[in-house]
Amino acid sequence: MSEIFLCRAEQLEEPGTWNTVLTEDGEELDIVVVQTNGARHAYINSCPHQFIPLETFPNHFLTEDKQFLVCSGHGARFELATGACYSGPCRGRELDRLKIEERDGAIYLAEELSPGIIARNKRMSRRW
Ligand code: FES
Structure with missing residues (x-):
């Protein structure tokens, strides 16, 4: 299992997000870490509608009321805690959740597969 540093817990607001991109073997795994109700979650930053990153401006992922992640x-x-699409063209689908672990105030990616393989698998799952 690979454990790769994503961010410090104190870098997340409540609620809030942190964006990081891991590069491996020419592949980029774009990750958004989310904090809500004191819990942390991580998703691949790729909208299930057209597989583009959610944000237009750096680290601007939340709706104005900070209740949802929003795709620009x-x-x-x-939904912040599940990644499920609540409204919009991909309703019923969800962001890809990534396993994370926390240790000594830091958040790590804790997936079995390496970031490059996850990113490649995601890219190859697209319909075009
Ligand atoms: S690409 Fe995200 S809603 Fe269309």
Whole structure:
């Protein structure tokens, strides 16, 4: 299992997000870490509608009321704690959740597969 540093817990607001991109073997795994109700979650930053990153501006992932992640493409909204699409063109689908672990105030990616393989698998799962 690989454990790769993503961010410090104190870098997350409540609620809030942190974006990081891991590069391996020419692949980029774009990750958004989310904090809500004191718990942390991580998702691949790729909208299930058209597989583009959610944000237009750096680390601007939340709706104005900070209740949802929002895709700047066509306005899909996602629940912070589950990644499920709440409204928008990909309703019923969800962001890809990534396993994380916390230790000594830091958040690590804790997936079996390496970031490059996860990113490649995601890229190859697209319909085009
Ligand atoms: S690409 Fe995200 S809502 Fe269309």
